[in-house]
Amino acid sequence: MELLSGADMIARFLKDEGVEYIYGYPGGAALHIYDALFRQDDVKHILVRHEQAATHAADGYARASGKPGTVLVTSGPGATNAVTGIATAYMDSIPMVVLCGQVASHLIGEDAFQETDIIGVTRPIVKHSFSIRHPSEIPTVLKKAYYLAASGRPGPVVVDIPKDMTAPTERYEYVYPKKVKLRSYNPVTRGHTGQIKKAVDMMLKARRPVFYTGGGVVTGQACEGLTDLVQRLGYPITTTLMGIGAYPQNDRQSLGWLGMHGSFESNMAMHHADLIIAIGARFDDRVTNNTSKFCPTAKIIHVDIDPSSISKTVRADVPIVGPAGSVIDEMISLVQGREPANPEALGEWWDKIEGWREDRRGKLYEPAEPGEPLKPQQVIETICRMTRGEAFVTTDVGQHQMFAAQYYKFDKPNRFITSGGLGTMGFGFPAAMGIKLSYPDDDVVCITGEGSFQMMMQELSTCKQFGVGVKIVNLNNGSLGMVRQWQDLNYKSRHAHSYMESLPDFQKLIEAYGFTALKVERPEDLEPALERAFANKDELVFLDIYVDPREHVYPMQVPLGSMRDMLLSKTERT
Amino acid sequence: MRHIISILMENEPGALSRVVGLFSQRNFNIESLNVAPTEDSTLSRLTVTTVGDDRVIEQITKQLNKLIDVVKLVDLTEGNHIERELMLVKVKALGAQRDEVKRTADIFRAQIVDVTPSVYTVQITGDAGKLDAFLQAMAPIGILEVARTGVSGISRGDKILSL
Numbered sequence A: 001m002e003l004l005s006g007a008d009m010i011a012r013f014l015k016d017e018g019v020e021y022i023y024g025y026p027g028g029a030a031l032h033i034y035d036a037l038f039r040q041d042d043v044k045h046i047l048v049r050h051e052q053a054a055t056h057a058a059d060g061y062a063r064a065s066g067k068p069g070t071v072l073v074t075s076g077p078g079a080t081n082a083v084t085g086i087a088t089a090y091m092d093s094i095p096m097v098v099l100c101g102q103v104a105s106h107l108i109g110e111d112a113f114q115e116t117d118i119i120g121v122t123r124p125i126v127k128h129s130f131s132i133r134h135p136s137e138i139p140t141v142l143k144k145a146y147y148l149a150a151s152g153r154p155g156p157v158v159v160d161i162p163k164d165m166t167a168p169t170e171r172y173e174y175v176y177p178k179k180v181k182l183r184s185y186n187p188v189t190r191g192h193t194g195q196i197k198k199a200v201d202m203m204l205k206a207r208r209p210v211f212y213t214g215g216g217v218v219t220g221q222a223c224e225g226l227t228d229l230v231q232r233l234g235y236p237i238t239t240t241l242m243g244i245g246a247y248p249q250n251d252r253q254s255l256g257w258l259g260m261h262g263s264f265e266s267n268m269a270m271h272h273a274d275l276i277i278a279i280g281a282r283f284d285d286r287v288t289n290n291t292s293k294f295c296p297t298a299k300i301i302h303v304d305i306d307p308s309s310i311s312k313t314v315r316a317d318v319p320i321v322g323p324a325g326s327v328i329d330e331m332i333s334l335v336q337g338r339e340p341a342n343p344e345a346l347g348e349w350w351d352k353i354e355g356w357r358e359d360r361r362g363k364l365y366e367p368a369e370p371g372e373p374l375k376p377q378q379v380i381e382t383i384c385r386m387t388r389g390e391a392f393v394t395t396d397v398g399q400h401q402m403f404a405a406q407y408y409k410f411d412k413p414n415r416f417i418t419s420g421g422l423g424t425m426g427f428g429f430p431a432a433m434g435i436k437l438s439y440p441d442d443d444v445v446c447i448t449g450e451g452s453f454q455m456m457m458q459e460l461s462t463c464k465q466f467g468v469g470v471k472i473v474n475l476n477n478g479s480l481g482m483v484r485q486w487q488d489l490n491y492k493s494r495h496a497h498s499y500m501e502s503l504p505d506f507q508k509l510i511e512a513y514g515f516t517a518l519k520v521e522r523p524e525d526l527e528p529a530l531e532r533a534f535a536n537k538d539e540l541v542f543l544d545i546y547v548d549p550r551e552h553v554y555p556m557q558v559p560l561g562s563m564r565d566m567l568l569s570k571t572e573r574t
Numbered sequence B: 001m002r003h004i005i006s007i008l009m010e011n012e013p014g015a016l017s018r019v020v021g022l023f024s025q026r027n028f029n030i031e032s033l034n035v036a037p038t039e040d041s042t043l044s045r046l047t048v049t050t051v052g053d054d055r056v057i058e059q060i061t062k063q064l065n066k067l068i069d070v071v072k073l074v075d076l077t078e079g080n081h082i083e084r085e086l087m088l089v090k091v092k093a094l095g096a097q098r099d100e101v102k103r104t105a106d107i108f109r110a111q112i113v114d115v116t117p118s119v120y121t122v123q124i125t126g127d128a129g130k131l132d133a134f135l136q137a138m139a140p141i142g143i144l145e146v147a148r149t150g151v152s153g154i155s156r157g158d159k160i161l162s163l
């Protein structure tokens, strides 16, 4: 039997749980825990420069690895600084455990120094939260936290730890709980067989089918199964932003991703489909556009592990509650040895889709004329080529995010890392940091904008301290480009506060931290700069790339329209 | 339509706030809410009456079920059920009013549980409709104060909501 203080239990538990990195920032209420971390070598703590970055770093790691990320912050301002990152993880169903210091139990409710009711503050943005009431419950509560964060539909879990729970003088027995049970929480392990049969029958009879898959397939580690199923049937597939890479984007059956800035062929195929096979996707408003005009001729099969996702915004004809993996496997075994019933209709369907594809080929954007600034799209295409489409790509939020999603082609899941649901500017750089630490041999590129980067740029200091060699590509358009685009379209180009006056000299800024920065202003400088940036995997390099500030992201769905109502360029619409 | 949803949840601090918070977060409506421990000290029972179309009610029950602290729930209005609410009402009772209050209370099978020279306190149980009707009947006499518990309910017959 081993007697440990609460703080030592936490450190020990993290080791036993297999946690390699935690991201955090110390403060009074967390100091016993920090002391325990100091006295061990198994769990590595990464000291960020702002607690929001800790959550994004843990989140990036979780998205890349599929395992929960871990954050440690102090009470009050430490915890409230983490809120944006918790909400970001919540919206995208990312597993994360956030350990928050809290004032000592006897002070709770007295407005003590650095007291915040963080359980209350985070209640709507967590999967669950716990407050430690006795040091001896630390191992089980932490086990529950990790179990909840990672199982079912994953999400962030907050654990509030009053300072007296971690006091070095109070020691209790520590046993690592291998398993925990919660009587009120039993995520489904498989779908209803009758429903799956019904779905497969519909799939085989379909004339104009489309797979529409989301992050649930990635989290459910069901990408191989999905690829198998889609290829057996020979049907087109489009994914959500969160589902990018679940099916190889370079394959002919992939239509790319769908929704507000999704591909023309994806949105057209959805609108004209007679059957939509939705797996691990949630029909959110950035996908569906106006739900009353959504896919007027389609029946909908909806597979999701979270029953509340089904028929939330769009009514499902065949709801299937279950994890993507096992449902897809069952579908595959039911499809085996059978052929789609309408090969001719399917042939015509593909002709239509190829027609849509052909319509837009070569027209996606206008390449820069000699003497014109670089086009952001062109920059992404070049990065994709030079990293062979294999890098981890994180993004911030804005036009650069959409361009990255559109022009970098991913054949693997867990590689395109973006804040889809919350759209959090500032996410990309710390997320890249969290990934690079765990995948030191891979290229990790953060594609950002000068607006977003300035929200979390203090993390340069963290990268310096821990030698984190991420590549930062700043698509510098001198403006809050996405906001500006909306103002161009909806406010007669009245650019209310979407410009970026007084930008820093990024080169000098980066150099102040001891890193290399290259300024790219002419098209011919792009490739050499990228070569230089990717020459050394361990080196942080910042590319300040000046891109055309007038560029817009297209296609763009027309507000209140159907999925097929899109602006295709500044002068064309469907 | 009006629905009565009964929820068994962990008797843990914070559980109630999660349930109540859910309603405001997701823009669901709460007409009444009542909560108390059960015979099993680890569980509380919460009954909420809400109004919404089928789609909204489906979301409410699904979202409630998703809360980790919620162990089980039932939409009582889906089947035969018994619905009760208790109400205490203070009414003016001077002179002729005293008889009038007494008579009306008798008609509604309500009891007068406290008396002063000028005020009667009446206790009445029933479904929400009966309580509303009683208030209407008393209104001309002069209602001074109303305390209602909110609806509690249970299904009829052998069906049980338990672990």
Ligand SMILES: Cc1ncc(C[n+]2csc(CCOP(=O)(O)OP(=O)(O)O)c2C)c(N)n1
Pocket (backbone or CB within 6 Å): A396, A397, A398, A399, A400, A401, A423, A424, A425, A426, A448, A449, A450, A451, A452, A453, A475, A477, A479, A480, A481, A482, A483
């Ligand atoms: C934290 C936060 N604040 C505000 C917004 C709203 N917003 C969305 S895109 C955008 C502009 C981003 O500018 P930049 O990072 O330069 O990217 P660009 O669109 O220019 O590529 C803003 C302000 C947001 N998504 N996140």
Ligand SMILES: [Mg+2]
Pocket (backbone or CB within 6 Å): A398, A449, A450, A451, A475, A476, A477, A478, A479, A480, A481
């Ligand atoms: Mg910008």
